[in-house]
Amino acid sequence: MNKVEAAIELFDDYNRQDPRKIVVDGVTYPYEYFYALQLYHWVKKLEPAASDVLLLASRCQHIGRWQKPRETYPADKIGYHKWRTDLAKLHAEKAGEFMLQAGMDENSIKAVQHIILKKQLRTDYEVQVMENALCLVFLQFQYNEFLQKHDDETMIRILQKTWNKMTEPGRNAALSLKYNDRGKELISKALSS
Template sequence: MDKLQKAFALFDAYNQQDPFTLVWDGVTYPSEYFYAIELYNWILKLEPQASEAVLLASRSQHIGRWTIPRNTYPDGKAGYLNWRSDLSKFHAQKAGELMLQAGYPDDFIADVQRIILKQKIKLDAEVQLMENALCLVFLQFQFQNFIQKHTDEKLIHIIKKTWNKMSQPGHSAALTLPYSEKADALLGQALG
């Protein structure tokens, strides 16, 4: 097994420990394992020749997310932002540890961590590719659940924010997704 496959196996084994599950097409998955696989799939759809660093980052972008629950931080925007910042650092660190076990050198690990941490997002094509894929995973697999939890006004704000994070390839892919009637109407309102 080469380094890439070893790293994928380590990432997947770690994410399969997620105690939270979701059901997709009648199959139950550990949540973060499912999202990591789908993020990886979106990377390949958007950029079939994606670099090894991006492929590794996609499979570890939210690795172990369940270990730092949102409710361990204060409510509100500041608490949310601190939680997200701490999570990103944790994901980068955990991915680095597992990549080291797979045999990757420190400089390559740092490159993957740069993508996980979304450094220079609008200036770095690999980081932007990751952001496009993350937004597409959200729209395809998570947005419908948000519809049931939030007001239309909040949902329109979420769509606008998501749209602004993506570049043209992300926008084009997002417009091909199948949406519920409600989601489609909200997208129409948000995007004008």
């Protein structure tokens, strides 16, 4: 096993400890482990020649996320932003620890952390591939759940923000996904406003 494989195995072992579960096609997965697999899949689909650094980042983008539940922060916008900032730091630290354990060098660790922290979004190609993949995972696996929780106006705002985060490859992939009738209608409204 090479160092990249060793690091991925460490990431996966850790994410399998997520006490939250998700059932997809009758199979139960630890929540963050499932989403790490999906993010990795989308990164490879969007960028078939993805570097080891980008693949590693995709497998640990949200590592250990269950350790900082959203409910432990104030429900307002400031609380939300603090939660997101603290999560990003947690993910970057955990990724670095496991990569070091796998014998990876400092430059590789910093490069993975750069992507996880979304530094230079829009100008760094790999960071943007990751952002596209994150949006696609949301649209493919979480969008329907959001549809059940939010009214049309809120969903249109969420979709517009999601769309604005993506570049053309992400947008084209998003349009190829299957949505229910309300999901399609809201995407259409969001893109035409």
